[in-house]
Amino acid sequence: MNTQQEKKFDVGGQAVMEGVMMRSPNATAVTVRRPDGTMVTKLTPFVPLKEKHPWMGKPFIRGIINMGTMLYYGMNTLEDSTKMLGMLDEEPTKFEKWLARKLGKGIDKIVMAFAIILAVILSVVLFIAIPAGVESLLRGAGMSTIGYTLIGGLVKIMILVGYMIFCACVPEVRRTFQYHGAEHKSVHCHESSLSLTPGNAQTFSRLHPRCGTAFLLIVFAISILLFLVLNVLVPISNFFVRFLFHLAMLPIVAGVSYEVLMGLAHSNSKIARILRWPGLQMQRLTTREPDESMLECAIVSVNVVLNGIPDHAKRTPEGWAVFTDYRQSEPGYIPPVEEAAEEETDADNADADPAPEA
Numbered sequence: 001m002n003t004q005q006e007k008k009f010d011v012g013g014q015a016v017m018e019g020v021m022m023r024s025p026n027a028t029a030v031t032v033r034r035p036d037g038t039m040v041t042k043l044t045p046f047v048p049l050k051e052k053h054p055w056m057g058k059p060f061i062r063g064i065i066n067m068g069t070m071l072y073y074g075m076n077t078l079e080d081s082t083k084m085l086g087m088l089d090e091e092p093t094k095f096e097k098w099l100a101r102k103l104g105k106g107i108d109k110i111v112m113a114f115a116i117i118l119a120v121i122l123s124v125v126l127f128i129a130i131p132a133g134v135e136s137l138l139r140g141a142g143m144s145t146i147g148y149t150l151i152g153g154l155v156k157i158m159i160l161v162g163y164m165i166f167c168a169c170v171p172e173v174r175r176t177f178q179y180h181g182a183e184h185k186s187v188h189c190h191e192s193s194l195s196l197t198p199g200n201a202q203t204f205s206r207l208h209p210r211c212g213t214a215f216l217l218i219v220f221a222i223s224i225l226l227f228l229v230l231n232v233l234v235p236i237s238n239f240f241v242r243f244l245f246h247l248a249m250l251p252i253v254a255g256v257s258y259e260v261l262m263g264l265a266h267s268n269s270k271i272a273r274i275l276r277w278p279g280l281q282m283q284r285l286t287t288r289e290p291d292e293s294m295l296e297c298a299i300v301s302v303n304v305v306l307n308g309i310p311d312h313a314k315r316t317p318e319g320w321a322v323f324t325d326y327r328q329s330e331p332g333y334i335p336p337v338e339e340a341a342e343e344e345t346d347a348d349n350a351d352a353d354p355a356p357e358a
Helices: 062-086 095-142 147-169 169-190 198-203 212-233 239-265 271-285 290-305 337-351
Strands: 012-016 019-024 027-033 039-045 321-323
Touching: 012 027, 012 062, 012 095, 012 169, 019 062, 019 169, 019 271, 019 290, 027 062, 027 290, 039 169, 039 290, 062 095, 062 239, 095 147, 095 239, 147 169, 147 212, 147 271, 169 198, 169 271, 169 290, 212 271, 239 271
Parallel strands: none
Antiparallel strands: 012 019, 019 027, 027 039, 039 321
């Protein structure tokens, strides 16, 4: 687990329902903890877009591409986690049955697409339309360009913080925030010289400089500075024009913010530490201290995304790996005598001829 080759690239991820997704340059691994205590892992290899299209890996462009791919994989991962937990096997409601009859077998993809569209619309309204409206009102009231731009940026940050505080009040989301902390701790441990164990991972901070929460704060800071300059050079009084202008500039802001985030994350200079500090503090809202079982899920995801699913791992009918102990996900794991005997018995039973019918 602690090889130099594994440390040549960054590993990151996100918390999901009762689990953790980890992403390497060529695969994602989702691990969830089922009610029976077992951990189920799905490994999904992929070819990076920058290998298919090298221009997508260029500075600034890669930030825009990364934002889009993370949204795509993030939504797919959330859907995978609900399936792996068996939540989709529950008896559907009358409304769900009616939708299935009307929309056919593709209802899951339709519902997911609707959820994505709704989330995008909500984000645009909260973080672009409302701040742009506030800026237009303040500009109409005669406030200076610097004044209304800074207040518009402050409104964005206040909405973001308020949203995070609201989410933290929901018990299910609070538990997901614990898995978020487990993700960060396991990544810290992987990047250190220590063995990847729950005990070692627990000693690290639940805050990480490459976190998406820090990225959001950098996006807002960059957007404030960028729009401050643009508002001075190109004053816009009409709300709808201002709204469309902010929307059109979002990819540029994302591209610049990604480069800033990567630069700060991989630098240990005093200036970098100072600039990283606000983003790290923001993560106190989106992470909580995890328990050992959550760290085990995160560690399994790290092991599998780096080394693949071990040959000795048991499988579900869907092809997902099943682990009862996080150490079973390690590439050099040797099953104890009792466990090996149990697996041999299971194999013998599977190969045995069926009993004759009465």
